[in-house]
Amino acid sequence: MDVHVHFLTDHYVRTAKDAGHLHPDGGPGWPTWSAAEHLDLMDRCSIAASILSISSPGVSFGDPAATRALARHVNDAGAEVQRAHPSRFGHFAALLPASRAGSTPRESVNGGSRATLRRRISWRSVGARGRRAAE
Template sequence: MTDPARVDVHQHLIPPERSRAMADRATALGWPAPAWDKPSAIAMMDRRSIATGVLSYPAPLAAPDDPAGARAGARSVNEYTAELVKDRPDRFGHFAMVDFPYDTARTALHMALNGVPSRYPRIKVILPHAGGFLPYAAHRFAIAAHLHPGTTPESLLTELRRFYFDTAISAGPAALPSLLAFAAPGHVLYGSDFPMLPEEWGTGFDTGLDEYPHWEDGQLHAAVNRGNAELLIPRLTQT
């Protein structure tokens, strides 16, 4: 049974002034051009039992050699999103935009090898798309600890398990068991990747979550779909 109050920690928005550039970027990659506006986002959320979407902008804001443009773009997107959240705090949250694109698994491994998660425990990092290749290959990556003085495979795995993971495009029958076998309890959160993933494509992953046969009692509805996000973002806690 679908949870009627999901918190979606991997949902995007596209401000109107950036819609053409985003469509052109998608077309160049052979991907469907994403369409976004507030009413259609809320309608999608209602259809998919999402109470609140935590929004972020899904693409680089400027060329790599244009830091000033990236800063200006980030400010513009953040101000637009802040107004949207102020208008509908019941339906939207907001991750502030910084212009820092990265490869998920590579960056997470680099951070873990350098002890970043344990040195800065108040910084909570959510890795998108179930951490990419990371959960599947974590024990293989742990071998790299032997090449890093002062690090052991066990300590590296502990660092990697400090990350959080969302389920966007990752609730398939192969990826989901790997994620759940690796992630620490309480560290898996629901994500849709709307509108970058068209709704008609994403609902299959929702079904994969709902129909996965090996959930422990309360693990999906009380934790993955909502409770784990509430612990990270207390404002979203239901009273």
């Protein structure tokens, strides 16, 4: 299981670029992402399941209303991928910074989203090879 997979949508990338984030984390530019390409990678690398999340810079670019809308967008997009491939994908919800967005973490997720909400991940060793899985 891969619990560190960053997914992107075209809308998210446009919004980040419009906010001045042209080179995320010092990289040369924004990568592309698709569920189909990621499923192919998972199959080639024998990864049974992946947990999706949005990478930095996150969903807050200053405006609280825009932050809420972007969080809802990426949470809905992650939930859609999870619904399309329930045995292969889960996702961590993008949570709003409560002090800036005027919301609580529970409100960060659209009621229809089946996002995985965890404050922390507990790890335990599984199998003789010492592989780790999220509980």
